[in-house]
Structure formats: structure tokens, C-alpha cells
Amino acid sequence: MNKIVFQNPDGKPKPSIEQTYSSIISANISEIKCKTHDKNADFKLVFDAPNTYFIHINACCDEFKAIIEDQVARMLS
Numbered sequence: 001m002n003k004i005v006f007q008n009p010d011g012k013p014k015p016s017i018e019q020t021y022s023s024i025i026s027a028n029i030s031e032i033k034c035k036t037h038d039k040n041a042d043f044k045l046v047f048d049a050p051n052t053y054f055i056h057i058n059a060c061c062d063e064f065k066a067i068i069e070d071q072v073a074r075m076l077s
Helices: 015-029 062-076
Strands: 002-005 042-049 052-058
Touching: 002 062, 015 042, 015 052, 015 062, 052 062
Parallel strands: none
Antiparallel strands: 002 052, 042 052
């Protein structure tokens, strides 16, 4: 599972960070479709205090989920 770790002294969710990364991730995976099922993946960022957003990917099959997770990992590195 991919995650975003950031400086966060108050330990509260940061909507601006969530919005920024959601836009970036969405732009990078929106055009990718499962070759088997012809469907897109979706995702959500889940805050884990004090300083982490986990990226939960939902896809039509495990193989496509792995492809999207790999794409997101490469984008974040």
C-alpha cells in the first residue's frame, strides 16, 4: 500500500495536502483502463494520525490493482 508521509506537528488531517495529492494521482491514473474489464480504478486517501495519508486503490481485479499501485508508487518516488 502506498502512503504519503509529511511534517505535521498538530497531528490533524490537512485538506490541502489531500486535495493536492488526489488531483495528482487522479491525473496520472485516469486514462489507465483494465485491459481485461475495460474499467478504471479509483482511490481514496485515508488519514492516519499523526502524519500519514494511505492511498487505498479500488480496482476491478487484483492484477489491475497491482498495475495502478505500481504507477502510483513510481509517481510518488
